[in-house]
Amino acid sequence: MIKIDNITKSFGEKVVLNGVSGVFEKGKPNLLIGASGTGKSVLLKCIVGLVTPDKGEVFYDNRPFYASDRDVKTDIRREMGMLFQGGALFDSKTVEQNVMFPLDVLTKMPLDEKLDRVNFCLKRVSLENSNKKMPSEISGGMKKRVGIARAIVNNPNYLFCDEPNSGLDPQTSVLIDELIQDISEEFDITTIVVTHDMNSVMGIGEKILFIYKGQNLWVGTKNDITHSGVQELDDFIFANKVMRSLRQQE
Structure with missing residues (x-):
């Protein structure tokens, strides 16, 4: 399990993350979604230690990352696996x-x-x-x-995937999504996937965090995302043709 608490990050005068908190569960894909520029990629970098937040903490199975010494940070990093956007x-x-x-x-x-x-x-x-x-x-x-x-x-105990379906055709994207889900379950890994692909959200979105203007605006699953009652989330998901088609079928 990974827990983030009050993660805040600014670059100059621009606030990119504003007190983001949440829990990422073991044995399933945890999806970070949101439009480009909303802070989800910066949040992932804060979680893995590539960017240091101005405030807040990341806990890896109750071990604080930023408050720990170098040896503990090194041990935690050894437990990470990364799937980068371009491979x-x-x-x-x-x-x-x-x-x-x-x-x-x-x-x-x-x-x-x-x-x-x-x-x-x-x-x-x-x-x-x-x-x-x-x-x-x-x-x-x-x-x-x-x-x-x-x-x-x-x-690894923790797997991070940054836009794993970027540049792939729809059929291959489904195969990659299913593989990430199967591996997360099989090896009981805490997996975090950054994506804006709504096909992925509806396919493997067992836990979803919606990031909007640097805040965690909604948490839920693929089963209730279309009825969230959050206008900003509706605007994001129903901009996608697949999701518009889904809504028309209901």
Whole structure:
């Protein structure tokens, strides 16, 4: 579980986050949604420690991140996995080398154990026998699956996904969403997904936080998002053609 308490962040005179609090639960995807520029990406960076908030705290299973010393922060970071928006694979490394990279950096695991773990993760994302391929030889969807394999190779307790469906076709996006959901449940990971894709929201949105002008304006699930009673959320979701179609069918 991850808990955020009163996260506040300004850049100059611009207040980007204004006292955001919330809880992200284990074993399910927790979605951060909101229009561009509302603060959700900055919030994610504050949660993982890439940006230091002006006020507030992030608790990882009751461990305060910002109030802790360097050793505790390092331990928490070792428990994180990241899926970046563009995949962020190393072009000069093979699929196998990309997935193995966190193990090379963070562990002293013997090579044979690293290979076993890499192969396990590649099989889990249905990319067995792709070890020696280069990123230039695989599709965008496959790159995202390699990114997921790399994110889970170190057995993380916390998984962060930044716009995982960016640049993907609808069918591949559904596969990536389902994979993120399955892995979160299977390994009991606290997963946070930043997205503006309403197909993802309606597909895997078991816990949703809506960020608006730097505040957490609404919390709920995909089952009640269309009846939130929050005008700003309605304006956001029904700007999407799929959601407009859903409303017309009700």
